[in-house]
Amino acid sequence: MALSDADVQKQIKHMMAFIEQEANEKAEEIDAKAEEEFNIEKGRLVQTQRVKIMEFYEKKEKQIEQHKKIQMSNLLNQSRLKVLKARDDMIVVSDLHILNIICSKYPYLYPQGFYQLLEPKVTVRCRQQDVEMVQAAIDKDIIVYKDTVKSNIVVRIDQNRFLASDICGGVEVYNDNGKIKVANTLESRLDLMAQQMMPEVRKSLFGPNPNRKFLD
Structure with a gap:
């Protein structure tokens, strides 16, 4: 039995509606997937x-x-x-x-040099500006020395070689041939004091030496 034009038109419309519905559903699916992918990519970028x-x-x-x-x-x-x-x-x-x-x-003479040398003849060297003061001190020290040691001593000030003028004072005492010297200048006394205080200074700075066995 042949279909009428109305039936054909009806079937065509039905098919078009089905296709349109399928297309809409597919579009919605694509949109949903695109939205999901967009949100995922946006979250990743963020x-x-x-x-x-x-x-x-x-x-x-x-x-x-x-x-x-x-x-x-x-x-x-x-x-x-x-x-x-x-x-x-x-x-x-x-x-x-x-x-x-x-x-x-400290411009005067320390008589320790006389007692350390115990020589009958000694030579004293001092600064040139201290000659008179040293000579006066020598005159007094000789009396004390003779009385103490019970021996005579001849003391001569070296007038040819003086100590440097930039030292603070004191003297150097030599035996007669000049081979033995006793330094009694301020600088020599300070050097001696520094050497004696070096262990104490070292201990104060760095503490006791753990490797040291003997303290005397």
């Missing part, structure tokens, strides 16, 4: 950028912290240098003050 931003600011924070440490270290070093300079200035002033006092008190 997370990637978030990680980059966090890494950037962590790096900046570390740079700032390092810069602060460098600045703090520089400030501490500057402070230490200022303290050391102030301390050195005070030490220099104190040393000069002490040295001036000692130099004013």
